[in-house]
Amino acid sequence: MASKAKKKSSHTGLKVLLLLILGMCVLAVAIIWSSLFKAYPIEGKKQMLAINQGDTYSGFIDQLAKDDKVSFPIVLKLYQKLVIKDSLKAGVYEVSDNMSIRAVLSMISDAKNAQMNRILVIEGTTFKQLIERLKKDDLVKKEVAHLPYEQLLQALNIPYTHPEGLFAPDTYFFAKGETDKKILTDLYQRQMKALDAAWQNRAEGLPYKTPYEALIMASIIEKETSIDSELEQVSGVFARRMKIGMRLQTDPTVIYGMGDTYNGNITRKDLRTPTPYNTYTINGLPPTPIALPSKKAIEATMHPDDADTLYFVATGNGGHKFSATLAEHNRAVQEYLQVLRAKKE
Template sequence: MKRIFAALLVVLALGAISAAGAYYYWQSRLSAPLALEEPQLYQVPSGAGFHRVIAELGEQGTITDAWAFRLLPRLAPDKLPQLRAGEYQLQPGMTGRDMLELLGSNDVVTYSLTVPEGWTFRQMRELLNTASKLDNRTAEMNDEEVMALIGREGVHPEGWFFPDTYRYHLGMSDVDILQQSLEKMEQVLDEVWAERSEDLPIDTPYEALIMASLIERETGAPEERREIAGVFKRRLESGMRLQTDPTVIYGMGERYDGSISYADLREATPYNTYVIDGMPPTPIALPGRAALEAAVNPLPGETLYFVAKGDGTHYFSRTLREHNNAVNRYIRNR
């Protein structure tokens, strides 16, 4: 009887040792490095389950011991990652455990696109239509349908989207970017409007948005924005027309070929500030924060005119005579 008991103990001990060895080996396979010699992009499909992901990684040769991962739901279900759809960058030297942690994280591969200051909404839409990895839901929509889709039905889109760099990941759409950009512009416009000067000839944040778009299109020189805003302010106060070329260009639409003729300056469009009084009915571009700040805090002074010098900056004049001399110097002679 003692011999039988002793033999049983030996069997149990050997079984425990074998089980411990098997468990250790299983754990070692989970901790083994992935079979990668260079970074690999892996996409977790939307709705994919754990077994499907492990099967794909095994078929690709990324993991060599898929059996070890398939045991995880049974032996350690608490270690199962909550898989998130998206793209993940798997790196050489990463272990199976590292991979599982990554696939359950928010550390997805991201992409970026930049909407420059002064672009139009049409240009922004063209950029979204060609952005890599971005789901395009609005390509076949007109502007009115796009605005309705993002909750601004009946709102003219020009000017309402903040020019900035936006990051996105696989699974996001152009609607997500448009929504972010719209909300950013509304936030910045509210902040800037709250810090406005007291003696502005404009009465609403939307008028500030229009004014900022004119400033944005007139100059890219940071030091000039407030002075151009000052010229526009004094012109509005004195009843002069703004006479700014970018409004002519915007009114011409796709007819604009890079040059403006005398006939274009005289053409009666809703935007041509050589013809209409006051400001155009809507913004003509997407202004950045600096242009918005200039629009509501114009530089005091006496200048009423400015002309491009050809180097990206302008010459500012107080009188028409001085302005005509500057035009002769910088435009006609050139």
């Protein structure tokens, strides 16, 4: 009797175990199905999906999870690692309302599937960075990017000897396979249009003789602050310095003049070492812009504030402290250093 009861108990335990395994399999299938095979969430029948240069699958999936558009992001990441085994490709893709999440993940691994190419040109970056971006873009047909700067400008019919600052930063959408020549021409024309319009409506008494000189200043202002509300203040400081013959003494120009030797730090020796761009050692403006300035920076150059400030320094907590006298500026510098020391501690 005891043996029969034991057998019955063993069979019951086995059934329970099998049911548990079956339940876990059903649950796993349900998780995989809801993660990979349900429809990718879009509004309407079709939607464009933009993938930027440098985006990753991990970041893309995490953002979908954050927006509550997918469940179990770990399943999507495992699928990408085991099945797709490739990286995201920049471009603009068309997602229809019947596409599964799995299909979308596969689609964006191949640039040939892109409908358009999204090109992001960040304000304050350099022309060298723009060219490198175009060279690496599989959706851009290469015609001029490999040329030396002088030949490149000639090929684009641009009447300048240096390309820095001449191309407008913004987010652009071009047809897949568009040439770098057409892209650069469009960016140049947009920058010149913004510069000419701002020059025509400039304030009186500016210390700039030509629109190009104003473009040089706009690039410096762009590099000095990322806060829109400070653009006209920085513009005012530099305009007043130029009017009284005071050197600009701005670090971004020194960095630009150092070129590839810049390692992230500026030393006193660097500030004393003459280059055409070192505004601690030269009077007035450097010979060319030092970055690609935005339309906002160009407008600020043409409309500096009318304060009496001649100095500014970072606060250490975001933004800058502007001062009218050297004594005030020195106190602001000490305050900035105190903030840095406190943060270190």
